[in-house]
Amino acid sequence: MYNFDEEIDRTGTESVKWDEFPGTLPMWVADMDFKAAPCILKALQRRLDHGVFGYELLPDAYFEAISGWFAARHGWKGIGREHIVPTTGVIAAYSAAIKAMTVPGDEVIVQTPCYNAFFPAIRNNKCVEVHNPLRYEGGRYTIDFEDLARKAVDPRAKVLLLCNPHNPAGRVWTREELLAVGEICLRNGLFVISDEIHCELTYSGHDYTPWATLERDMVRHSVSCISPTKAFNIAGIQIANIFAADPDVLRKMDRAINDNECCDVNVFGATALQAAYREGGPWLDELRKYLKANAETVYDFLEKELPGVTALPLEGTYLMWLDCRNALHEGEPLEGFSERLAAHLREQAGLTLSTGTIYGPEGEGFERLNIACPRTRLKEGLRRLRDGVLSY
Numbered sequence: 001m002y003n004f005d006e007e008i009d010r011t012g013t014e015s016v017k018w019d020e021f022p023g024t025l026p027m028w029v030a031d032m033d034f035k036a037a038p039c040i041l042k043a044l045q046r047r048l049d050h051g052v053f054g055y056e057l058l059p060d061a062y063f064e065a066i067s068g069w070f071a072a073r074h075g076w077k078g079i080g081r082e083h084i085v086p087t088t089g090v091i092a093a094y095s096a097a098i099k100a101m102t103v104p105g106d107e108v109i110v111q112t113p114c115y116n117a118f119f120p121a122i123r124n125n126k127c128v129e130v131h132n133p134l135r136y137e138g139g140r141y142t143i144d145f146e147d148l149a150r151k152a153v154d155p156r157a158k159v160l161l162l163c164n165p166h167n168p169a170g171r172v173w174t175r176e177e178l179l180a181v182g183e184i185c186l187r188n189g190l191f192v193i194s195d196e197i198h199c200e201l202t203y204s205g206h207d208y209t210p211w212a213t214l215e216r217d218m219v220r221h222s223v224s225c226i227s228p229t230k231a232f233n234i235a236g237i238q239i240a241n242i243f244a245a246d247p248d249v250l251r252k253m254d255r256a257i258n259d260n261e262c263c264d265v266n267v268f269g270a271t272a273l274q275a276a277y278r279e280g281g282p283w284l285d286e287l288r289k290y291l292k293a294n295a296e297t298v299y300d301f302l303e304k305e306l307p308g309v310t311a312l313p314l315e316g317t318y319l320m321w322l323d324c325r326n327a328l329h330e331g332e333p334l335e336g337f338s339e340r341l342a343a344h345l346r347e348q349a350g351l352t353l354s355t356g357t358i359y360g361p362e363g364e365g366f367e368r369l370n371i372a373c374p375r376t377r378l379k380e381g382l383r384r385l386r387d388g389v390l391s392y
């Protein structure tokens with residue numbers, strides 16, 4: 001019903017993904033090469049046709065769209081206007097949440113390799129990043145609960161910045177895993193900031209568990225940062241929401257969002273969000289099927305043509321985490337390998353990936369591949385990956 005095979009030329013559109021390394025096939029920045037859902041385009045067009053773009057209030061309908069979507073789709077019931085602080089993006093959301101819940105010098109725990117923009121947000125709030133590295137065993141990542149418990153005990157540790165589902169590991173944390181994390185955090189007074197921007201993009205058998213559907217006390221000591229921008233490919237429109245169940249926590253979030261002057265959202269963001277959450281379900285379901293088939297294309301290709309590179313199982317997100325360590329030359333040090341390989345792929349094979357180590361030193365030996373593009377483009381990217389790795 002929707003044509004995800006359509007190749008749209010994004011070059012010369014000031015796209016970060018396409019115009020930062022011109023002449024290469026960009027499979028790095030996390031946006032998609034698909035047009036947004038028709039329901040969003042129509043709603044934006046209607047808003048555009050009005051022709052006046054002054055400051056706007058957010059209507060009840062905005063909050064009802066969020067509440068309706070999460071209740072129907074994810075079993076997360078009872079979200080009300082009184083639980084939400086809107087803002088300009090998920091980075092703005094979790095940065096303000098860090099600011100609200102810490103003082104300079106406090107520790108923020110992250111589960112590395114993790115989304116690279118977590119690090120500057122911690123630093124900008126004058127906090128200290130502490131790594132709770134994910135465990136990589138049998139080609140799959142899991143949470144190292146013992147290590148988390150050890151780090152959470154430190155009185156300086158105040159926040160866990162969680163990525164649920166996880167970028168770049170591609171894991172969709174199960175309820176059991178999240179409950180185990182929640183127990184450790186509660187026991188140690190650690191506040192949880194759950195970045196759930198990737199929550200809509202999950203595949204067969206891996207359902208997203210909203211942090212806010214865990215036990216009451218875990219939810220009270222947390223905020224969830226949610227947004228339709230990633231799943232509906234409207235990241236440049238910049239809209240997100242912070243959910244807090246506890247009124248005191250919400251007040252703190254509101255204060256921090258105001259202190260950071262990111263409390264007024266874009267008129268197009270509010271319009272797009274409502275269209276996505278109200279009418280975007282069928283488009284999103286088709287997209288998820290397409291992305292799943294893209295992931296299968298990657299597995300098939302690597303198995304047949306490039307067995308030295310392993311793509312980790314993709315439970316969620318459209319970002320595949322590639323274990324490239326078999327491409328290391330004999331005697332070559334692992335340190336710096338991700339960067340050398342990424343540079344080689346870009347310069348010699350015309351393919352831009354995200355270098356594994358931008359997600360923390362734990363990403364050494366890995367690269368991240370964005371598969372959210374038409375399949376013909378994906379296949380071309382895979383050929384370049386093969387040629388680049390083989391000529392490394």
Ligand SMILES: Cc1ncc(COP(=O)(O)O)c(C=O)c1O
Pocket residue numbers: 030088089090091092115163167195197198227229235238239240
């Ligand atoms: C985990 C995660 N959080 C946040 C963002 C960015 O959010 P925003 O553009 O809404 O600030 C991304 C983008 O890739 C992401 O992967």
